[in-house]
Every structure is written in structure tokens, then in C-alpha cells.
Amino acid sequence: MFQLKKKGGTRVSSKATDVTEQLVKPILEELNLELVDVEFVKEGKNWFLRVYIDSATGVDIEDCGKVSEKLSELLDEHDPITQAYFLEVSSPGAERPLKKEKDFYNAVGKNVHVKLYEPIEGAKAFEGELTQFNGETLFITVKVKAIAKKFEIPLDKVASARLAVVFN
Secondary structure (H helix, E strand, O other), X not given: OOOXXXXXXXXXOOHHHHHHHHHHHHHHHHOOOEEEEEEEEEEOOEEEEEEEEEOOOOXXXXXXXXXXXXXXXXXXXXXXXXXXXXXXXXXXXXXOEOOOHHHHHHHOOOEEEEEEEEXXXXXXXXXXXXXXXXXXXXXXXXXXXXXXXXXXXXXXXXXXXXXXXXXX
8 A cells, every 4th residue: 555655664553553444444345435544642641543534425423433333343352452542533624634645646636735854945845736646746836926836746755745725
């Protein structure tokens, strides 16, 4: 599977996220939903296992509830996480992350926000329209006042990317 790379190597998932991903995929296929991301993070004293789901028509609270219920049963059965945690299943929201190759192709023609590991023309962050993606390079048009400037950003320089909501 295509994944963004972190500086110094490929993104490494913890056992918790790997097992969760394996357990949730059949549930999502059955419900005609897509897995956007899985994260296992500590915030304050609490651990959170977050599963972000989506579909072409979006997701609602019922979709999240169904996935949460079925996934919770499987997590209890397989018990991949030793410490206490909270399970959250939700939509990634309007500014969903772009992580998979398919995400970038689907984002062509939309506004994106991209952060880089190293600067291109002095900048480490770009926000503008993703006009093209060829599997290796993002082509982004950034408008500053009335001037449009085009940037070619190699995918291996991308630290993170997401859709960007534009308010007019």
C-alpha cells in the first residue's frame, strides 16, 4: 500500500493500528465504506484508538456507530492493546488527510494544504489547487492576490497533506 514517507524512512505503524486496520477492513467492505486512517495516540493520561472512515456519499453517525460496535467486539476478542483506551470512529471531516495514492488522485481539482520536509523556493507549506498528480509529483497552483504561481512538489518531500476548506 502507498503511504507517505517520514524523514529517514517509511511510516511505521504500531501493532495496535496494524491489527485494528486488519480487523476493520472487512467491516467497512460489508458496509461499503472506506478506511481513511487509524491512529493510536496518547493525549494527557488517556490513550485513544481513532478510526477514520468515509464513503463517496459521506458518513453519518449511524455508520460510525455500526463500525464502532462491530470493531469493538473484534478488538475485545483479539485483544491487541494491553492498556485501557477509548475507541473513536468518525469521519475525517472536510479537511480529510491525504495519505494514499488514491486520495491524491481524488483530490485533483480541489484545494489542498501540503507541508514539506524541506523547503521548495523557500517555503515548507503550500495551499492551493491540486491541478494534477502523476503518482510521483503534486502540481499545485497557489494564488497570491491575483497572481497564480505553479509548483511541482515531489511526493517524497511531502510530510503531510490534507484537503483545505476555502472560504470566499
